[in-house]
Amino acid sequence: HDLVRADHESQFALDDWRRCAERGILRLMVPVEFGGQGADLATTMLTLEGLGHGCGDNGLTFALASQMMSTQVALCRFATDEQRTRWLPDLLDGTAFAALAMTEPGSGSDAFSLSATAEPLDDGSYRINGHKAYLTFGPVSDLCLMFASTRPDAGSWGISAFLVPTDLPGVERGEVREKMGMRTTPFGDIEFHDVVVPPDARLGR
The missing domain is CATH 1.10.540.10 (Acyl-CoA dehydrogenase/oxidase, N-terminal domain)
Incomplete structure (x- = not known):
């Protein structure tokens, strides 16, 4: 091309x-x-x-x-x-795209300083809120490997990873960001507004 x-x-x-x-x-x-x-x-x-x-x-x-x-x-x-x-x-097979959703506007890629939360609910599910930025494949992703805190009071020990499909209600994929280089890779933000995921969306323990 x-x-x-x-x-x-x-x-x-x-x-x-x-x-x-x-x-x-x-x-x-x-x-x-x-x-x-x-x-x-x-x-x-x-x-x-x-x-x-x-x-x-x-x-x-x-x-x-x-x-x-x-x-x-x-x-x-x-x-x-x-x-x-x-x-x-x-x-x-190349038909789906995945984004690593760690970077945030206020903390960069410092995972220990993230502000996104995953509130545990009574039925074992989680309510996710947060804003992730500069994500490779963010605007076109089908899946996010998203990092959020289930226990903000525990600091870094309260951070977990979640597999979040981007077609869930409350997931908002942003536009492709303009960049100085690597413009052929779509970078962008994803916002999570009261996104509820089941217990089996959590990755690892």
Whole structure:
């Protein structure tokens, strides 16, 4: 595609993303038993380095690495079988996008200073409120790996991670942010307004 125009107009190369998925790049670090290739870190690094060397679209290579390292690895290591079954197939074949929702306007990427909350409810579910910023795939994400505090009084010990589908009521995906570089990767904010998620949305313990 016309990379100069894509960069100028902040266009994401969806067709190229899907070609990368078809060739197994998104499956590299995923264990074989979860539908991946089981590649080690060095193999993955060399593959992405080679792709970056031959591909002029640095936004595409960044987006691939971002989803692979920030969300897919977490799903493989900490998710339940049910959570993996729900999300990994669509992420690995390139039909779904996941965003790591940690950064906030007031605290940056300092997870220990976040202000987002996940209030435990009597039925075991959680009510999530917060504003996450500068998220890779934020404006187009299907899933957020979202960090919030279930016990603000406990400081960093009260922080948990949640798998939040972005089609839930109360989830508002923002517009694509203008940037100085990597304009072919969609960055943006997501706001959570009284978003209720079930108990099994929590990742890990």
